[in-house]
Amino acid sequence: MRQPGNDPRQTTVHPLDRPAGALLPFERRVLDRVRTLARHGVVPVSALTFRDAGEAARWNDRLHAEVVAEARRLGLSRARFSRAAVTGLSAGALGVGAAVFWAVLRFxxxxxxxxxxxxxxxxxxxAALLVLGPLGRLSAGDLGERDTDAGREVAARWLGVRRWLRAHExxxxxxxAAVAVWDRYLAYGAALGAARLRVPRLGHCRPVWRARSEKP
Structure with missing residues (x-):
């Protein structure tokens, strides 16, 4: 990243013209977006934002799914409800739909x-479809994640990193452009909410993780 003047909004990104090496899927997704928008090896940081809200939502959903998949692979996260619980919800939805169908038919x-x-x-x-629609989406949809013992241990270390970053006034x-000095720590600060003033420069972003005790 290069900042030619005093205004950070003039920052430009210059992706290196060389193989990126082994990247995780969500890392590749971010790099591909930067390279796709680059013209003659340069892209203004303001151009990284999405012009279409729907496109932004779809891109973020895919990014989120890839991050969750990697967290599960590392044993740091798991589905909020077990497969047995989801199966029970699905069976309950079918039972409710069948009961509604029978009641209307009998009437x-x-x-x-x-x-x-x-x-x-x-x-x-x-009537059964009207009932099964919302219940089916609830039981088959993404019901969120919950931590694991390993995930809590890693989260505790990252809380320490966030406290250390916030200690720098x-x-x-x-x-x-301070990434030239801070390297990955600037990205860590944005992800942890310690570099809040820099996040708007890169679009409508938000911290990707919060401690459970924090208010949303």
Whole structure:
């Protein structure tokens, strides 16, 4: 990163024209975006932001999934609910849907004149789908992560890094080009919320991790 003047918004990124080596999927995703936007080996830091909110959301969702997959691979994170719990939620959703279907079908057969099996099947099916839709998405969707013993141990070390970074009074005001001096610690500070003033320079970002005891 190079900052030609006093304004950090003038910072430019110059990706190196050489193989990046072995990268994790989410690291590769970030580097690919920088290289894709670069023109003649240069990209203004302001150009790294997304112009379309939907595209930004999709990119961040994919990045998040890759980070979670790596955390699980290292044994630092696990699904919030076990497979047994998710299976139980799915079975419960099916049970509720079946009960709604039967109730509507029975109503059509006993309280309509003349009784209509076809209407009962159609209306019962629609009612069951209305119930199963939200419940199905809840049981099959991403219900979040929870820590492991190893994850808590690693998190404790990173809390120490964050405290050390925050102890430097000028750290939160460093421009992006300070990466030449601080190297990876500037990225660590942005991820841990210790370099809050620099994050807006790179777009609508937020700390990727918080201690459980912190308020959202």
């Amino acid at each position: 059509c057969l006993t309280h309509t004149q003349p009784p209509s099996l076809v209407a009962g099947l159609v209306l019962g099916g629609l 000028t750290f939160s005001g460093l421009p992006p």
